[in-house]
Amino acid sequence: MISSRVVTTPLLQQSTSAAIRRAFISNSPSSSFSSPLVRFGPFHFPTRAAPSLLRHCSSDSHSSSSSNLPKANPSSDKTTWRDMPEKDISRYLCETHARVFEHNRTWAAEKKRVDPEFFTKLSAGQNPEYLWIGCSDSRIPAEQITGLEPGHAFVHRNIANLVCNTDLNVMAVINYAVRHLKVKHIVVCGHYGCGGVKAAMTAKDLGILNPWLRNIRDVYRLHEKELDAIPDEEARYNRLVELNVIEQCKNVVKTAGVQQSYAANSYPIVHGWVFGFNDGLLRDLKIDFEGMLKDIQKIYNLVD
Numbered sequence: 001m002i003s004s005r006v007v008t009t010p011l012l013q014q015s016t017s018a019a020i021r022r023a024f025i026s027n028s029p030s031s032s033f034s035s036p037l038v039r040f041g042p043f044h045f046p047t048r049a050a051p052s053l054l055r056h057c058s059s060d061s062h063s064s065s066s067s068n069l070p071k072a073n074p075s076s077d078k079t080t081w082r083d084m085p086e087k088d089i090s091r092y093l094c095e096t097h098a099r100v101f102e103h104n105r106t107w108a109a110e111k112k113r114v115d116p117e118f119f120t121k122l123s124a125g126q127n128p129e130y131l132w133i134g135c136s137d138s139r140i141p142a143e144q145i146t147g148l149e150p151g152h153a154f155v156h157r158n159i160a161n162l163v164c165n166t167d168l169n170v171m172a173v174i175n176y177a178v179r180h181l182k183v184k185h186i187v188v189c190g191h192y193g194c195g196g197v198k199a200a201m202t203a204k205d206l207g208i209l210n211p212w213l214r215n216i217r218d219v220y221r222l223h224e225k226e227l228d229a230i231p232d233e234e235a236r237y238n239r240l241v242e243l244n245v246i247e248q249c250k251n252v253v254k255t256a257g258v259q260q261s262y263a264a265n266s267y268p269i270v271h272g273w274v275f276g277f278n279d280g281l282l283r284d285l286k287i288d289f290e291g292m293l294k295d296i297q298k299i300y301n302l303v304d
């Protein structure tokens with residue numbers, strides 16, 4: 001659970017209100033939020049067994065189907081591989097490694113069965129309609145929740161689906177997707193219950209995550225009045241998730257590639273969506289792309 005030392009950073013002292021502290025820095029056991037980011041913390045490889053763990057693993061030497069090991073589910077608070085005897089951990093890691101290849105072989109065979117030319121066509125190149133910018137959260141696989149097939153979406157994911165102009169990764173992805181792949185839609189997809197957004201609003205030093213998550217604190221600061229006026233804690237948090245998506249859409253619109261492509265081709269269109277774990281549905285925030293572009297270009301116009 002998140003530690004809730006109350007407001008120790010100058011940033012919070014200066015730019016957040018008591019309402020934020022009540023909402024996001026609550027130590028109450030009744031708080032409805034939990035942060036996977038903080039709760040699970042950094043990944044600790046089991047050093048006691050590390051030298052031999054994967055020595056005998058290969059992609060086809062184990063069959064997961066015959067496993068009688070406990071199923072270690074990282075999203076469960078029950079049995080995990082950390083509770084297993086050393087010999088079982090070793091086997092477990094081999095099997096989870098091999099399982100991916102087993103599923104891959106099944107997937108490839110099925111694709112070929114349905115369409116014998118599937119991989120020939122896939123090899124010919126990509127022509128995706130969509131650029132998807134989503135959260136790294138493992139529960140939101142872009143293609144699976146949208147029914148998109150290989151070749152349909154160029155995908156970029158990071159913690160809390162941020163678009164920062166100093167992040168060469170996302171800037172290169174947007175530039176390539178727009179100028180070379182000529183995507184027609186750019187989707188920024190956040191999700192309710194985002195651990196990154198929650199962690200950003202926690203009064204805690206999170207090390208290297210601090211500068212990354214600071215972008216979300218900035219979103220709160222920009223919309224402090226609206227957010228502070230929402231009395232319900234969960235509703236306020238959900239609104240911050242939505243506002244973060246909208247602000248990241250604006251950051252996409254600020255890029256030269258998007259502005260210039262839209263001026264020349266009338267695409268891409270930028271969309272802001274939010275995914276809900278409770279029903280598995282995507283919600284379109286219906287941002288006014290043309291209005292947003294017009295507003296942005298008052299200051300950030302990069303079209304010659």
Ligand SMILES: [Zn+2]
Pocket residue numbers: 135136137159160161191193194195196197
């Ligand atoms: Zn997230």
